[in-house]
Amino acid sequence: MSAIADVARLAGVAKATASRALSGRGYVSDETRSKVVAAAALIGYVASPNAASLVTGRTQSVGVIIPFISRWFFSEILESLEQSLLAKGYDMTLYNLPAHSVERERVFDFFLARKRFDGVISVGVELSDTEVQLLHRLGRPLVGIGGEIPGVHTIAIDDIAAARLATEHLISLGHTDIRHIGGDQVDQMDFAVHTKRLTGFNTAMRAAGLNTDGCFAPCAFTVPGGYEAGLALFGDPHRRPTAVFAASDEIAIGLIVAARELGILVPSELSVIGIDGHPYAEMFRLTTIEQHPRNQARMAVEALLGALEQQSVTVSPGLTRAPTNLVMRSSTSAPR
Amino acid sequence: MSAIADVARLAGVAKATASRALSGRGYVSDETRSKVVAAAALIGYVASPNAASLVTGRTQSVGVIIPFISRWFFSEILESLEQSLLAKGYDMTLYNLPAHSVERERVFDFFLARKRFDGVISVGVELSDTEVQLLHRLGRPLVGIGGEIPGVHTIAIDDIAAARLATEHLISLGHTDIRHIGGDQVDQMDFAVHTKRLTGFNTAMRAAGLNTDGCFAPCAFTVPGGYEAGLALFGDPHRRPTAVFAASDEIAIGLIVAARELGILVPSELSVIGIDGHPYAEMFRLTTIEQHPRNQARMAVEALLGALEQQSVTVSPGLTRAPTNLVMRSSTSAPR
DNA sequence: GACAGATCTGGAAACGGTTGCATAAGGAAC
DNA sequence: GTTCCTTATGCAACCGTTTCCAGATCTGTC
Numbered sequence: 001m002s003a004i005a006d007v008a009r010l011a012g013v014a015k016a017t018a019s020r021a022l023s024g025r026g027y028v029s030d031e032t033r034s035k036v037v038a039a040a041a042l043i044g045y046v047a048s049p050n051a052a053s054l055v056t057g058r059t060q061s062v063g064v065i066i067p068f069i070s071r072w073f074f075s076e077i078l079e080s081l082e083q084s085l086l087a088k089g090y091d092m093t094l095y096n097l098p099a100h101s102v103e104r105e106r107v108f109d110f111f112l113a114r115k116r117f118d119g120v121i122s123v124g125v126e127l128s129d130t131e132v133q134l135l136h137r138l139g140r141p142l143v144g145i146g147g148e149i150p151g152v153h154t155i156a157i158d159d160i161a162a163a164r165l166a167t168e169h170l171i172s173l174g175h176t177d178i179r180h181i182g183g184d185q186v187d188q189m190d191f192a193v194h195t196k197r198l199t200g201f202n203t204a205m206r207a208a209g210l211n212t213d214g215c216f217a218p219c220a221f222t223v224p225g226g227y228e229a230g231l232a233l234f235g236d237p238h239r240r241p242t243a244v245f246a247a248s249d250e251i252a253i254g255l256i257v258a259a260r261e262l263g264i265l266v267p268s269e270l271s272v273i274g275i276d277g278h279p280y281a282e283m284f285r286l287t288t289i290e291q292h293p294r295n296q297a298r299m300a301v302e303a304l305l306g307a308l309e310q311q312s313v314t315v316s317p318g319l320t321r322a323p324t325n326l327v328m329r330s331s332t333s334a335p336r
Numbered sequence: 337m338s339a340i341a342d343v344a345r346l347a348g349v350a351k352a353t354a355s356r357a358l359s360g361r362g363y364v365s366d367e368t369r370s371k372v373v374a375a376a377a378l379i380g381y382v383a384s385p386n387a388a389s390l391v392t393g394r395t396q397s398v399g400v401i402i403p404f405i406s407r408w409f410f411s412e413i414l415e416s417l418e419q420s421l422l423a424k425g426y427d428m429t430l431y432n433l434p435a436h437s438v439e440r441e442r443v444f445d446f447f448l449a450r451k452r453f454d455g456v457i458s459v460g461v462e463l464s465d466t467e468v469q470l471l472h473r474l475g476r477p478l479v480g481i482g483g484e485i486p487g488v489h490t491i492a493i494d495d496i497a498a499a500r501l502a503t504e505h506l507i508s509l510g511h512t513d514i515r516h517i518g519g520d521q522v523d524q525m526d527f528a529v530h531t532k533r534l535t536g537f538n539t540a541m542r543a544a545g546l547n548t549d550g551c552f553a554p555c556a557f558t559v560p561g562g563y564e565a566g567l568a569l570f571g572d573p574h575r576r577p578t579a580v581f582a583a584s585d586e587i588a589i590g591l592i593v594a595a596r597e598l599g600i601l602v603p604s605e606l607s608v609i610g611i612d613g614h615p616y617a618e619m620f621r622l623t624t625i626e627q628h629p630r631n632q633a634r635m636a637v638e639a640l641l642g643a644l645e646q647q648s649v650t651v652s653p654g655l656t657r658a659p660t661n662l663v664m665r666s667s668t669s670a671p672r
Numbered sequence: 673g674a675c676a677g678a679t680c681t682g683g684a685a686a687c688g689g690t691t692g693c694a695t696a697a698g699g700a701a702c
Numbered sequence: 703g704t705t706c707c708t709t710a711t712g713c714a715a716c717c718g719t720t721t722c723c724a725g726a727t728c729t730g731t732c
Contacts, residue, residue, distance in 0.1 A: 003688055014712045019690055026691085027709050046449040050386040050395065051688035054717040059386065061429070069418075070411035079405045082432045086439060091447065093397070093429045096418045103422060113382040115718095116427065227619045257619070260596060283563045283593070339718055350682045355720055362721085363679050387718035390687040 002043045010039040022047065061091040062304065063117040065107070065125050067098050071221070072250065072278050073293050077123050077145060080297035088305055093117070097125060108134055119304045121145065126192075127152070141307040141315045143300045147192065153315035155299045157291045157322045159193055163200025165326060166245050166273045166289050171208045174334045175243040175271060178205065181229050181255065182247035184218035197247045197275070219251060226254020234262050234270070242335040243271040249278035249288050256284050256331065267333035277327065287332040289324050296322045338379045347375040358383065397427040398640065399453040401443070401461050403434050407557070408586065408614050409629050413459050413481060416633035424641060429453070433461060444470055455640045457481065462528075463488070477643040477651045479636045483528065489651035491635045493627045493658045495529055499536025501662060502581050502609045502625050507544045510670045511579040511607060514541065517565050517591065518583035520554035533583045533611070555587060562590020570598050570606070578671040579607040585614035585624050592620050592667065603669035613663065623668040625660050632658045 008018035013032060020026040021036035028036075039045075053059040062085055068074045078094075085092045093116065095107050108131050112120065120135055124146040127135075132151060135142050144154035170178050180201040183194035198216055205212045219229035226246060233255075234240050246252035252274030256266055264270050274281070277290030299320060307315040344354035349368060356362040357372035364372075375381075389395040398421055404410045414430075421428045429452065431443050444467050448456065456471055460482040463471075468487060471478050480490035499516075506514050516537040519530035534552055541548045555565035562582060569591075570576050582588035588610030592602055600606050610617070613626030635656060643651040 004690095005688080015689080016691075016713075017711060020711090023690080027711080029710060032710080044449070046446060046451075048451045048688060050389050050450075050452060051717090052690070053386050054390070054688080054719090055690045057717085069405070069415045070408065072406065075406035075411055078430075079432055082405075082430055086431070086443075086447070091429045091452065093427045094414075094418055095422070096415055107422070110382060111422070111427065113380070114386075115382075115384045116386060223616055224619045254619075257593075280559055283560045283590075340720095341718080351719080352683080352721075353681055356681090359720080363681085365680060368680080384718060387687090388720065390689090390718080391720045393687085 002045045004045070004047065006043060007036060007040045007045050010043065011036045058308075059116055059118050060089055061093060061117055063093050063095065063112060063120045064123065065095045065097055065120065066123040067096070067125055069094075069096055072276065073146075073248075073291075074123060076293040077297045080294035081121065081123075081301060084298050084301035088301070090118070090305075113138065118308055119143070121300050121304060122149070122152075124193075141304055143304045143307075143315055145296050145300050148319060151317050153303055153317050153320070155296045155303070155320045155322055157296075157324050159196035160200040160203070162275055162289045162291070162324050163197040163245070163247075164204040165200075165324075166275060167201045167204035168208075169273060169287070169326060169328075169332065170243040170245060170271060171204065171210070173243075173271065173332060176210055177241040178210070178215065178243045178245060179233065179241045180216045180245045180247070181219055181226065181233070181251055182216065183221045194247065201245055219254075221248055221251065223250045223254040223257070226251035227258045228254070230255040230258025231262070234259055234264055240264070240270070242269075243332070244273075246272060246274045249274035249276035249281050249286060252286055252288070252331075253278070253280055253284050256286065267331050268336060271332040271335070273332055275324075281327075282329070285329040285331055287329045288327055290327050291322060291324045338381045340381070340383065342379060343372060343376045343381050346379065347371045394644075395452055395454050396425055397429060397453055399429050399431065399448060399456045400459065401431045401433055401456065402459040403432070403461055405432055408612065409482075409584075409627075410459060412629035413633045416630035417457065417459075417637060420634050420637035424637070426454070426641075449474065454644055455479070457636050457640060458485070458488075460529075477640055479640045479643075479651055481632050481636050484655060487653050489639055489653050489656070491632045491639070491656045491658055493632075493660050495532035496536040496539070498611055498625045498627070498660050499533040499581070499583075500540040501536075501660075502611060503537045503540035504544075505609060505623070505662060505664075505668065506579040506581060506607060507540065507546070509579075509607065509668060512546055513577040513671075514546070514551065514579045514581060515569065515577045516552045516581045516583070517555055517562065517569070517587055518552065519557045530583065537581055555590075557584055557587065559586045559590040559593070562587035563594045564590070566591040566594025567598070570595055570600055576600075576606070578605075579668070580609075582608060582610045585610035585612035585617050585622060588622055588624070588667075589614070589616055589620050592622065603667050604672060607668040607671070609668055611660075617663075618665070621665040621667055623665045624663055626663050627658065627660050 004018050005015055008015045011018060018036050021028045021033040022040060049060045064081060066074055082092050097104055097107060117140060119141045122144045126147060127149050142152050144152050146156050148154050182197055202212045217229055219225040244255055246255055252272050255272050259266050259270050266272060274286055274288040277288055281288050303315050340354050341351055344351045347354060354372050357364045357369040358376060385396045400417060402410055418428050433440055433443060453476060455477045458480045462483060463485050478488050480488050482492050484490050518533055538548045553565055553569060555561040580591055582591055588608050591608050595602055595606050602608060610622055610624040613624055617624050639651050
């Protein structure tokens, strides 16, 4: 509707002056500025970033690539990203790209190539070299959350250390028959998360002199996934472990529900520990390693906007470790 | 990087011709078109919709306003919206606006006023007249999901009918001591959902000649919310009902978890029914009224893009009813 | 063979902002 | 009273695209 020319006319100044007055760049007298601001307010003028982006190259908008929306970690990330970006005046445009989506190529070659974003945040998606280069050629900074992409600044917890800590907690309670339930191949979430958590588990077990053969069982990375795995694992009383380390709280909760259904007492007959800090953890009294996705999202926005302020095309590559912490509730105890 | 001028030069034609060849509007000979297309492919040219929007007024982008991201209904809607919009070449920009967010005014007065969207989809947010008018003045069509906004085309299930159906299911099994656990004031989600589901419950009860006094108890609209409500409601064996209608599956699941902890058998001692069709419903064998959010999202996109194609500023106002269906599992049975 | 209509192409003007450059006024330093 | 710097403003060009308009060529009809 109303353009800056209307504001300028109303305020009795040139377009250039109105632009300077509203954007705060360049010299404008206080008197002129207030006239312009008043005129803009009067007709409800809001600058079109699309038009401005033509000449400035800045769009005030950030693209986000994410493989899931409904899983806890990802929805937390998303809420926090949106909040941080909104606070800084940025729009957030969402691309939901499951691991091997058919749309994937189109998103990179078409949507991301449209020059709509000042930067891109990639959450839990392993980008190929080609894809990183494509984004790089656009001259836009890129920040990752939740994994390591070569040459890209990434915010992530130390998955190996978190898994080791969880396993060590069980070992320190006196458990020796411990299993690890983690993500399966189908649900790779693209990232090496599953593998890393398994590595942390194996490391802790071996350091304690415990055998790891046949200790890992895969399942879908969800509550029903953990539930199914629990029914299978706990079905035979003779082969039942005394403790389980679940790769996520959602899996852990599924395991607990399965155990309860089978009449197995947690923690006296079975200890369960997870990773995440899921909002349901408390009602299931689940001991877990908390990560703080909202915080990770804030760090990512900070890194990205920092790079934008410095006009730098790239964020300094490298890894920022997000903190984790053990929260003890009553799903773990010494074995009987 | 590469602009249409580069493509035109490479193909040996004028900018205008290149534009026509790539957009498919106006006359272009087959020979010229293939030359232009080849040139564009060669240098990896992708048109900037920002620049185009300046003259066409179309941005190829849709704004979505949503109060939650992590709750099941909303994340399903979001995934489906993104998928439908992407398929049509539209970007989706997200505004996460909890009910009484401090950011709300800023989103309407600033972000939505920036002329970035061809249309807006509002999910589960009750818009004020002022807000509807503001969007209308921008000349952009608006479609709602999950409630009724005066003068706006909305996709929604019949909440009253769904609640009545759920309650009637319990009554038909022979229950007479039935409670309804639903959303509280704090968690109004802006919409009249809570009130409508309560109305449906009351209607069914009265039609069966049952008293409704003191039959409703509020809780947070989440699994832990239902769990807390369950502990409170089932704590006193003398005052325990034989059946509960939960306003959502998440509440229903919380109730079941609480019942199991208290040693109450579902369904023989307690029947529970919910509304939603949550992915956890099956593992808790929950009887529920399914709604299909992904389908609602598709309908919304269809309505919005339909209006855009017709150049019409408004979508024909009115209500499209999304279907629901009762799925019987084993959380409900006749009372003992 | 003239004419109308359809097809094809290019030049130039727009869209709504920002910014480089020129101009001018005011104040400080010599 | 110059000179120089800082502040303030306007004009015009520019960003990348689409589209209006004019002109050219081709086709078919009478």
